[in-house]
Amino acid sequence: MIITKGLSKEFTSGDHKVKAVNNISFEMPEGIFAAILGKSGSGKSTLLSLLGALDKPTAGSIEVDGIKINELSDRKLIKYRRDKIGFVFQNYSLIHNLNALENVCLPMEFAGVGAAERKERAEKLLEEVGLTEDKFHRRPARLSGGEQQRVAIARALANKPKLILADEPTGNLDSKTGQVIIDLLHELAKTEKTTILAVTHDIGIARQAKVIFKLQDGTLVE
Amino acid sequence: MGMIIRGFKNAFRNGIRSFAVIIILAISIGMALVMLVAMKAVEAKITSVKASVGNVVTISPAGAQGFEGGGTPLTGTQLKDVSSITHVSKVTETLEDRVSTTGSSTGSGFGGGTSGTTSLSSAINPGTLGQRFNGGSSSNQTLPTNFSLPIEIMGTNDLSTTQALGNVSQFKITSGQAFDATSNNNEALIGSGLATKNNLSVGGTFTAYDTTIKVDGIFDTGTEFSNGMVVMPLASVQRLSAQSDQISSATVQVDSVDQVTAVATAIKNKLGSAADVTSSIDAANNSLAPLENVKNISMYSLIGALVAGAVIIFLIMVMIVRERRQEIGVLKAIGASNAMVVGQFMSESMILALLGSIIGALIGFALANPILKMLVNNASSSASTAVRGAGGGGFARAFRGATSGFQNSLQSLHGAVGTSLILYAVLAAVAIAILGSAIPAFIISKIRPAEVMRAE
Numbered sequence: 063m064i065i066t067k068g069l070s071k072e073f074t075s076g077d078h079k080v081k082a083v084n085n086i087s088f089e090m091p092e093g094i095f096a097a098i099l100g101k102s103g104s105g106k107s108t109l110l111s112l113l114g115a116l117d118k119p120t121a122g123s124i125e126v127d128g129i130k131i132n133e134l135s136d137r138k139l140i141k142y143r144r145d146k147i148g149f150v151f152q153n154y155s156l157i158h159n160l161n162a163l164e165n166v167c168l169p170m171e172f173a174g175v176g177a178a179e180r181k182e183r184a185e186k187l188l189e190e191v192g193l194t195e196d197k198f199h200r201r202p203a204r205l206s207g208g209e210q211q212r213v214a215i216a217r218a219l220a221n222k223p224k225l226i227l228a229d230e231p232t233g234n235l236d237s238k239t240g241q242v243i244i245d246l247l248h249e250l251a252k253t254e255k256t257t258i259l260a261v262t263h264d265i266g267i268a269r270q271a272k273v274i275f276k277l278q279d280g281t282l283v284e
Numbered sequence: 285m286g287m288i289i290r291g292f293k294n295a296f297r298n299g300i301r302s303f304a305v306i307i308i309l310a311i312s313i314g315m316a317l318v319m320l321v322a323m324k325a326v327e328a329k330i331t332s333v334k335a336s337v338g339n340v341v342t343i344s345p346a347g348a349q350g351f352e353g354g355g356t357p358l359t360g361t362q363l364k365d366v367s368s369i370t371h372v373s374k375v376t377e378t379l380e381d382r383v384s385t386t387g388s389s390t391g392s393g394f395g396g397g398t399s400g401t402t403s404l405s406s407a408i409n410p411g412t413l414g415q416r417f418n419g420g421s422s423s424n425q426t427l428p429t430n431f432s433l434p435i436e437i438m439g440t441n442d443l444s445t446t447q448a449l450g451n452v453s454q455f456k457i458t459s460g461q462a463f464d465a466t467s468n469n470n471e472a473l474i475g476s477g478l479a480t481k482n483n484l485s486v487g488g489t490f491t492a493y494d495t496t497i498k499v500d501g502i503f504d505t506g507t508e509f510s511n512g513m514v515v516m517p518l519a520s521v522q523r524l525s526a527q528s529d530q531i532s533s534a535t536v537q538v539d540s541v542d543q544v545t546a547v548a549t550a551i552k553n554k555l556g557s558a559a560d561v562t563s564s565i566d567a568a569n570n571s572l573a574p575l576e577n578v579k580n581i582s583m584y585s586l587i588g589a590l591v592a593g594a595v596i597i598f599l600i601m602v603m604i605v606r607e608r609r610q611e612i613g614v615l616k617a618i619g620a621s622n623a624m625v626v627g628q629f630m631s632e633s634m635i636l637a638l639l640g641s642i643i644g645a646l647i648g649f650a651l652a653n654p655i656l657k658m659l660v661n662n663a664s665s666s667a668s669t670a671v672r673g674a675g676g677g678g679f680a681r682a683f684r685g686a687t688s689g690f691q692n693s694l695q696s697l698h699g700a701v702g703t704s705l706i707l708y709a710v711l712a713a714v715a716i717a718i719l720g721s722a723i724p725a726f727i728i729s730k731i732r733p734a735e736v737m738r739a740e
Contacts (some may be wrong), residue, residue: 108734116617117734137621144619155614159297160290171286172619217618 063092063225063257064113069122071108074081082108084202084280085122090259090273092127092224095251097268098261100277104198106261107229112257114147114227115139121248125274127224148218148256152230155211156202162188163212169220185214191246210219215246226250228260232267244270287624290632302636303312305600309593311641313712314647316589320708321699322654323582323657325646326575329697333572334541334565341536341548341563343555348532351536357530358559366536369550375519376442376535381525382434383492400525402492403731405510406433435478437514441465443473460486460501468519470497476504493524541565557576574663581659590712593640597633597720605629605724609731617733626725633724634717641713645706660697674702 071083076165082105090096100106111117115131124131131142140269148169156165166184175183185224188198191212202210211231218226228247232240244260244267251258268274276283296302323684343366347355362375367375383400409431444454463471474484479502488499497516505511522528540545544565552561553696569576605612615625 111734114617118734120296140616140619140621142618149617151614155610155617157611159293167286168615169618171620172624221619 063127064259065112066088067110067123067236069112069124070120071105071112072119073192074224082117082280083112086277086280086282087122088275088282089094090257092254092257093251094271094272095146095248095258095270096261096275097271098275099265099268100261101263101284104277105280106263106277108280110227110261112227113225114149115143116132141271144169145268146165146224148221148223148226150207150211150214150218150226150228150231150260152233154202154207154214154218154234156210156213161199161201162193162205162209162216165213166216166220169217173221175221175241183220184216188213190219190250191216198246206239207235208242211235211239212246215243217251219250219256222254226243226258228258231260232261233264240241240267256265286533287628288631292635293630294628295635297630301600305387305596305636306639306643308596308635308646309713310643312475312589312593312596313637313641313644313709315585315650315718316593316712317644317648317705318652318655319582319586319589321648321701322656323579323586325394325656325697325699325704326579326582326660330572330575330579338564339538339541339544341538341544341551341561342373342687343536343551343561345532345535346560348556348560356558357527357532358534358555360529362558363531366534366555369547371487371539371547372536373539374442374537375538376440376444376679377531378441378533378535379437379439379521379525379527380532381437381521381527383437384434385432386491388432400437400493402435402437403490403578404474404478404482404492404514407475408433408508434717435512435514435523437472437516437518437525439518441518441626443515444716450490454506456504457501459505460499463500463517465517466519467517468523469517470495470520470524471500472497472514472516472517472540473501473503474499476502476512477508477511477512545569547638575660578663590716592635593712593716594719597637597716598723600636601629601633601721601724602727604632612728612731613733613735616731620669621715622729626721626728629724629728630717630721633721634713636645637717637720638710641709644712645709648705648709649701651679652701652705653703656697656699 065088067087068082070081073080073082073166084105086109090261098106098109108117112119115134119132120131126142127146129142129146131139134142156162157168160168163181163184166187167180170180170183185195185198191197193209193212193216197205197209202213205213211234215226218228219240226247231247232243235243240247247258247260248270260267262268300568343358343363345355365379366372381400383404386401386403388405390439399488410431410606443462457473458476460473463469464471474490478484479499482490484499485500486504487494490499491497493515497514501564503511504516516524522530527721536547536551538544544563548561548563548565551559555561612625616622616630
C-alpha cells in the first residue's frame with residue numbers, strides 16, 4: 063500500500079535548516095490500522111503531510127497504492143488527495159457554517175458527485191460512524207467533540223479513499239470518547255477495506271494498532 | 285453551484301461586518317452611478333449644443349460687422365485659398381448691399397449701401413428704431429413724409445446656406461422656385477413681406493440698379509426683417525452694384541464639429557489681418573466650459589468611487605482570507621482545487637458587491653438628478669455667460685439666438701435614470717468584486733495545506 067524510500071523533509075528556520083523527516087524508508091500493507099508513535103516535534107505530522115501529498119519531500123520517494131506521488135504535478139496531486147486520501151485532524155477541522163451532512167458532502171462535491179448521490183452516501187456514512195439522524199443538520203458548534211470527530215471521520219471516508227491519515231484523532235477528546243473513536247477506526251478499516259494510519263503520542267492508542275512506526279527526531283527507530 | 289451557495293452563506297457569517305461592508309459599498313456604487321448619470325447627461329447636452337450651433341466658420345472683412353464698422357471687402361480670389369483647406373466641405377460667399385427706394389428721402393447710399401436704387405418700397409415699418417437709425421435720438425422726432433427704410437439685397441452663391449439672412453428659423457420658398465445661385469442673371473427671390481408690400485408675385489418684375497429684375501420666387505423666413513429682403517445670385521449683385529469680385533462675408537462649412545477650431549485657425553493663417561474669422565464652436569466652447577468641467581468632475585468622481593469600492597472589497601477579502609487561512613488549508617486538504625476555493629471566495633465578494641449595488645442603484649435613482657442640478661448650478665453660476673457674436677451681421681444675430689436659451693436650458697438638464705441604471709449597477713458590482721478579489725485570490729492560491737496543519 064505505502065512504500066517510502068529515503069524520505070526526507072527539510073525546513074529553513076531563520077539561519078539554519080531543520081530536518082523534520084530524515085531518511086525514512088518503510089513499507090505498509092493495505093487494509094490495516096497502523097500507528098506512528100512519537101513525542102511532540104518528532105516529525106509525525108510532517109510525515110503524515112508527505113504521505114497525504116499536502117507537502118513535497120526534499121528527498122526520497124513515496125508510493126501509495128502504486129502511485130509515485132512525488133512525481134505528480136500539482137493538479138494531479140489535488141486529484142490524488144481527493145480520490146485516494148481521507149484526512150482526520152486533531153481539532154476536527156470541520157467547516158463551521160456547514161452542518162454535519164454538508165461537511166461530509168464536501169469532498170464528494172469536489173469530486174463531482176451528483177447532489178442526490180452525495181446526500182445518500184453522506185447519510186449512510188454518518189449512520190456508520192454512529193451519529194443519530196437528529197444531528198445530521200446540526201452545525202459543529204452544536205455537536206460534542208466526539209460527535210465532531212465522528213463527522214470528520216465520515217468526511218474522510220466520503221470518496222472511498224484507499225488511505226485515511228489521522229493526525230492525533232483523539233488528541234482533543236477524553237479517554238473514553240477517544241477509545242470510541244479508535245474502535246470506530248478499527249471497525250472502518252475492516253468494513254471499508256481502508257488502510258488507516260494514525261499519528262499519536264499516546265502509547266496506549268498506538269498499541270491497539272496492528273503495526274507501529276516509532277519516530278524520534280524525524281527518524282524511524284522501530 | 286455548491287461553491288456559490290457556500291459563498292453566499294459565508295458572506296453573512298459575520299452579520300455586522302457584512303452589513304457595514306454592504307452599506308459602504310452601496311454608498312460607493314451609488315455615488316459612481318450618480319456621477320455616471322451626470323456625466324452622460326452633460327455629454328449629451330454638450331453634443332446637442334455643438335450640433336445645434338453647427339460646424340460653421342464665418343469670415344468677414346476685418347473691422348466690419350454687417351453695415352457697421354469699417355474695413356475692406358474680401359475678394360473671391362482670397363476665398364479660393366480657403367476652399368483648399370482640409371476638412372472644408374463648402375464655402376458660401378455673400379455680398380450684401382442696401383438700395384434706397386427711388387424718390388425716397390433716404391437717398392442712395394443710405395445706411396452703408398452703394399448708390400443703388402430700387403422701385404421697391406421697404407416692407408418694414410420704421411417705428412422708433414427706424415427714427416433712431418435715421419439719426420434721430422428721441423421718439424418725438426418725426427420722419428420725412430417720403431422716408432422709406434433701405435432694402436437689403438443679398439447676393440449669394442449658395443441658397444442652402446442662409447446664415448447671412450440673420451436670426452431666421454427657416455428659409456422656405458413658398459411660391460415659385462429657386463434660381464441657380466452660380467448664374468449671373470437678373471433674377472431674384474423676394475421675401476413675403478416685400479412681395480406683399482409691393483404687390484409682387486412670381487414672374488413679376490421690379491427694378492434695382494436701373495435694371496429690371498425678375499421674381500423667380502417668394503420666400504418666408506419667419507422674421508419681418510428677413511422677409512423684407514431680396515436675394516439674388518452673387519455674380520449678379522457684384523455686377524449690378526459695381527462691386528466686382530467683392531465679398532462681404534463668407535460661411536465655411538466644416539465636415540466635422542471636431543475640426544471647426546482647426547479650420548478656423550487655418551483660415552486665420554491664410555487670410556491674416558484682412559479678415560475677422562469666428563466660429564460658432566469657439567463661442568459655444570466658452571459657454572460649454574462649465575459643462576466640460578462638470579463632465580470631468582463626474583468622470584474622475586466615477587472612477588474614484590469605483591476604485592474606492594474595489595479597495596473596500598479588497599481590504600475585506602484580505603481580512604477574511606487571513607481569518608480563514610486554516611479553513612482554506614482544510615478545503616485544499618480534502619480535495620478542493622485552487623480554482624474552487626478562489627471561486628467560493630469570489631462568490632462571497634460578488635454577493636456583497638451585488639447587494640451593495642442594489643442599494644447603490646436606489647441611491648442613484650434618488651440622488652442622480654438633484655446632484656446633477658447642484659453640479660450644473662455651481663458650475664454655470666461661476667462661469668461667464670456673456671456671448672458675443674462677430675462677423676457678418678446675420679451671424680451674430682443667429683448665434684445669439686442659438687445660445688440665448690443655452691443658460692436657461694441648463695436648468696432643465698435632466699439625467700436619464702431608468703432600468704439601464706440597474707444594469708450599470710450590476711456591472712459596477714462585478715467589476716468591483718473581480719478587482720477587489722484579485723489579490724486575495726492570489727493569496728489563497730499560495731496557501732499550502734501543510735502549513736495549516738503545522739499551525740494546528
